[in-house]
Amino acid sequence: MGTEFLKIKELEEAIEIIEELFKNSYKNQSEEISLEESVHRVIFNDVEAKIDFPPFNRALKDGYAIKAEDSFKSSPQDPKSLKIIDSIEAGIYSSKTIEKGQAIEISTGAPIPEGSDAIAMVEHTERYGEHVNLLVGVTPNTDIAFKGSDIKKGDLILKKGNILSPGKIGALKAQGLEKIEVFKKPKIGIISTGNELVVDKKDFKFSKIYDVNSYSLKSAIQISGGEGEILAIVKDNYDELKEEIKKGLEKYDILLSSGGTSAGRGDILIEVLNDLGEVYIHGISIKPGKPTIVGKIDSKLVIGLPGNPVAALIVYSTLISPHVRKLSGLKESMKSKVKKFPLNSRLHSSKGRAQYFLVKIQDKKIYPIIKDSGAITSLAIADGYIKVPKEKELLEEGEMLRFYEF
Ligand SMILES: Nc1nc2c(c(=O)[nH]1)N[C@H]1C(S)=C(S)[C@@H](COP(=O)(O)OP(=O)(O)OC[C@H]3O[C@@H](n4cnc5c(N)ncnc54)[C@H](O)[C@@H]3O)O[C@H]1N2
């Protein structure tokens, strides 16, 4: 049995230890990626505009580039007539200069010709041959987007920490960028342990169950901005687990192992950690999740989550996910996702340790799911979870609680 076995730590102390370990082992890293692959990634540095936008004075309407003063007092009864000297579309410019009494036919997006200070919309004109009648007067600057009026070279367009959305990616491309520096996703290797675990249908026999944790953890890692890879299902065997952990650490920043954390399974993970590195936590005063293990091998963290699927997911979400979020550039807390709702009924909680309940939200009320932490229906119906502090034993119906979404 490992030296730290179930020397239960208070939740607050465990949080501090985990924070220190992350702080000492990892720092934010960046990588440059193609804009095309950048959706949902987090920007690593403030981005300043490299060019003015629009890059030239451009037409906002289809019509005629004119001198505004030529249109003054125009009306359908008394139209002013101008001579059309050229015609330009977007992507083309005219080398001609408009003089008094002249117009250039222009499409939306084309550069405003020299000498022009307004656009007369095509709907407000009547063309006849090489002339156009203006039916409405326009003021100077009408329907022109001036160079740099949207973005000036040097303006801050996106900030460090912004999450790239389709719109933000478009804004970067408008600057001619091909690549963007983003936070590197922390890479996390996932191991499930247990002789009973299978992946394939052909192996699903009496006494076996499917490996749930690898899949729920991989998706939880993805939501917190990391990248998880399912490495292996390992038998309850010291050598096999040691080998898999050594292999995993060559490639991954963090390893998450689930199962085999409590007394009954022979404490294999604790033994491996004691032999290859150090154990910092074995046992936290929370429910579920008491047998959680946190250890370090060289400078990398190996976290042992309890095997029960609800416990594994809750421990990852509450204790590990904030750090993965921070490393991936996301805000540490998910405050924007935390809302308060009233409890739909009385709720008993274990005194002396913080307890997490999976809950469903219905009619804006919290419905705790009271099942053992191995129950799969809980996972299927839960929208998220609530936390009841260790001092509380009984919560009354209607009490307002924070709801944490997965
Ligand atoms: N004497 C004690 N027994 C137990 C304690 C304790 O403190 N003293 N704690 C209980 C609690 S709480 C939990 S949680 C479990 C955690 O123990 P382990 O981490 O060793 O988990 P296992 O025994 O490997 O598995 C528990 C349960 O979960 C199923 N499991 C495991 N891995 C997966 C997976 N990847 N996918 C789906 N289901 C999984 C496993 O089959 C077991 O049914 O220990 C209690 N016992």
Ligand code: MOO
């Ligand atoms: O971690 Mo265990 O689930 O407390 O059931």
